[in-house]
Amino acid sequence: MTIAVTKLRVEEKLYQNRYLVDPGRPHIKVRPHERPSANLLALTHICPAKCYELNDKGQVETTSDGCMECGTCRVLCEASGEIVWNYPRGGFGVLFKFG
Amino acid sequence: MIEEEFDAIVVGAGMSGNAAAYTMASQGLTVLQLERGEYPGSKNVQGAIMYADMLEQIIPDFRDDAPLERHLVEQRFWVMDDTSHTGMQYRSDDFNEAKPNRYTIIRAQFDKWFSRKVRQTGATVLCETTVTELVRSASGKVIGVRTDRAGGPIYADVVVLAEGVNGLLGTRAGLRKMPKPESVALAVKEMHFLPDEVIEQRFGLQGDEGCVIEAAGTISRSMAGLAFLYTNKESISLGIGCLVSDFAQTMESPYVLLDAFKNHPSIRPLIAGSEVKEYSAHLIPEGGYKAIPQLFGDGWVAVGDAAQLNNAIHREGSNLAMTSGRIAGEAIIEIKGRNQPMIRRNLALYKTMLDKSFVVKDLMKYKDMPALIHTNSRNFFMTYPQLMSQAAQNFMRVDGTPKIEKEKATTAAFIKARSRWGLISDVVRLALAWR
Ligand SMILES: Cc1cc2nc3c(=O)[nH]c(=O)nc-3n(C[C@H](O)[C@H](O)[C@H](O)COP(=O)(O)OP(=O)(O)OC[C@H]3O[C@@H](n4cnc5c(N)ncnc54)[C@H](O)[C@@H]3O)c2cc1C
Ligand code: SF4
Numbered sequence: 001m002t003i004a005v006t007k008l009r010v011e012e013k014l015y016q017n018r019y020l021v022d023p024g025r026p027h028i029k030v031r032p033h034e035r036p037s038a039n040l041l042a043l044t045h046i047c048p049a050k051c052y053e054l055n056d057k058g059q060v061e062t063t064s065d066g067c068m069e070c071g072t073c074r075v076l077c078e079a080s081g082e083i084v085w086n087y088p089r090g091g092f093g094v095l096f097k098f099g
Numbered sequence: 100m101i102e103e104e105f106d107a108i109v110v111g112a113g114m115s116g117n118a119a120a121y122t123m124a125s126q127g128l129t130v131l132q133l134e135r136g137e138y139p140g141s142k143n144v145q146g147a148i149m150y151a152d153m154l155e156q157i158i159p160d161f162r163d164d165a166p167l168e169r170h171l172v173e174q175r176f177w178v179m180d181d182t183s184h185t186g187m188q189y190r191s192d193d194f195n196e197a198k199p200n201r202y203t204i205i206r207a208q209f210d211k212w213f214s215r216k217v218r219q220t221g222a223t224v225l226c227e228t229t230v231t232e233l234v235r236s237a238s239g240k241v242i243g244v245r246t247d248r249a250g251g252p253i254y255a256d257v258v259v260l261a262e263g264v265n266g267l268l269g270t271r272a273g274l275r276k277m278p279k280p281e282s283v284a285l286a287v288k289e290m291h292f293l294p295d296e297v298i299e300q301r302f303g304l305q306g307d308e309g310c311v312i313e314a315a316g317t318i319s320r321s322m323a324g325l326a327f328l329y330t331n332k333e334s335i336s337l338g339i340g341c342l343v344s345d346f347a348q349t350m351e352s353p354y355v356l357l358d359a360f361k362n363h364p365s366i367r368p369l370i371a372g373s374e375v376k377e378y379s380a381h382l383i384p385e386g387g388y389k390a391i392p393q394l395f396g397d398g399w400v401a402v403g404d405a406a407q408l409n410n411a412i413h414r415e416g417s418n419l420a421m422t423s424g425r426i427a428g429e430a431i432i433e434i435k436g437r438n439q440p441m442i443r444r445n446l447a448l449y450k451t452m453l454d455k456s457f458v459v460k461d462l463m464k465y466k467d468m469p470a471l472i473h474t475n476s477r478n479f480f481m482t483y484p485q486l487m488s489q490a491a492q493n494f495m496r497v498d499g500t501p502k503i504e505k506e507k508a509t510t511a512a513f514i515k516a517r518s519r520w521g522l523i524s525d526v527v528r529l530a531l532a533w534r
Pocket of ligand 1: 087110111112113114115116133134135136139140142143144145146147148149150228229230231261262263264267268286287288338340381382383402403404405409414415416417418420
């Protein structure tokens with residue numbers, strides 16, 4: 001499956017959700033790196049909101065607007081220091097209507 | 100912002116936090132509950148089956164006004180390969196009782212209701228407030244919390260950490276380690292809306308009767324995982340979850356798995372024509388007994404998912420959360436009644452009480468299951484489901500092959516795939532872990 005198709009598929013899903021984005025305060029950051037580790041690279045496939053993507057230099061970047069705060073990336077990449085993960089400020093982030 | 104000091108601060112307004120706050124505040128303790136979501140439930144995801152007994156012990160008349168979807172009369176277990184499922188099914192009219200045993204719920208609605216009940220007991224509930232840090236005394240005792248709201252720390256005799264599976268506060272304060280990738284599952288879920296009469300027709304239900312399906316097999320692409328489909332009043336919840344370590348290794352995308360499950364020929368007709376209104380993702384603690392961290396210390400206790408109290412084999416979590424929250428509350432009430440300080444030695448009462456409950460006993464029973472399933476995921480989630488389906492099809496297809504030869508072919512297929520030894524050892528190890 002091409003990346004474009006899966007991206008579209010996730011965006012369609014996330015479109016159903018409600019979010020209150022905290023502008024200018026991303027709650028997840030990726031540490032600058034030359035080559036991503038296997039786990040960091042895996043996030044580009046396994047993050048359920050597809051928040052991680054490879055740039056054309058082969059580095060992993062993140063945009064956390066669609067993040068559902070599941071914690072998968074934290075479990076895989078926080079300990080190594082590759083990402084910094086926090087909850088959004090109170091009230092911000094994903095707002096599940098059903099859950 | 101808040102000047103007074105509380106008997107207890109509860110972090111989180113999910114199942115465990117609400118149970119703890121309700122238990123303590125209804126016995127007259129001053130309780131402050133802090134929740135980071137806009138409203139209780141806005142961050143929480145569950146299947147969701149709710150087990151009545153554990154809620155009844157906290158709010159006996161919950162059936163009067165709790166937002167319950169359907170009471171379960173039927174459960175199906177499916178082993179799936181790509182085109183089929185082999186199933187076991189249990190349905191009983193005995194489940195149509197005055198006080199049904201299991202209900203489907205929708206967490207965002209249920210948590211709001213539970214939180215209303217907590218407020219009615221006199222507890223103070225503050226939403227849109229993320230607790231950022233635990234405050235400690237010079238001796239290291241937890242004496243309060245800091246939040247992301249303006250104002251200084253808020254103090255309490257004891258802090259109940261009901262912060263869910265990610266448990267940032269507890270891990271960052273060094274009270275426990277972060278869950279390992281092999282002891283948490285990532286689950287994705289969708290809400291599919293359909294008219295209630297369509298749901299009733301498709302599942303053979305009447306009125307508020309409900310049906311649930313639990314499924315395993317090639318749908319998880321050899322990862323250790325399970326899928327589910329639960330009927331609500333006017334919607335169907337469905338999803339799939341696999342261990343995070345397996346996702347990291349296979350690099351499968353959860354949404355691709357979810358779409359494949361929805362498109363499986365056994366599932367597609369059940370949700371045909373539905374309108375999808377939400378897509379969600381959440382972790383589930385699946386490490387079992389061996390992953391339970393330290394549960395108490397000076398000035399704090401941990402309950403529910405934060406303490407990894409989740410029975411993945413039976414897909415029970417909310418009931419362990421409610422029970423551990425209630426028991427923690429009862430232990431705190433007892434210590435307070437004796438006028439004793441909320442220190443480690445005294446709060447050990449919580450663990451003593453929890454050890455005697457079904458929560459720890461059930462997790463202990465399956466203590467070897469997580470490791471077994473993790474190391475054998477390919478056999479349990481790929482090879483056996485395929486073999487099972489072949490065997491069933493072989494048994495049913497009438498094509499002139501003598502029955503004796505059919506049976507031999509089935510046996511040979513099993514031995515070829517797993518070897519005689521492999522089969523025997525899988526059965527023995529499974530039996531031992533189940534014991
Ligand atoms: C897809 C899925 C299906 C499931 N199906 C079932 C099922 O059918 N039956 C069942 O019994 N269980 C099921 N479970 C498990 C069940 O949902 C959990 O065990 C249960 O929700 C745990 O309750 P809890 O109170 O411990 O945690 P949660 O319900 O996660 O609550 C934690 C709360 O703490 C808040 N919080 C966290 N950190 C902070 C902070 N720093 N400051 C302020 N607030 C904070 C969160 O916003 C949240 O409201 C399922 C789980 C998933 C993901
Ligand atoms: S928390 Fe979950 S949804 Fe958010 S970026 Fe990490 S993996 Fe993706």
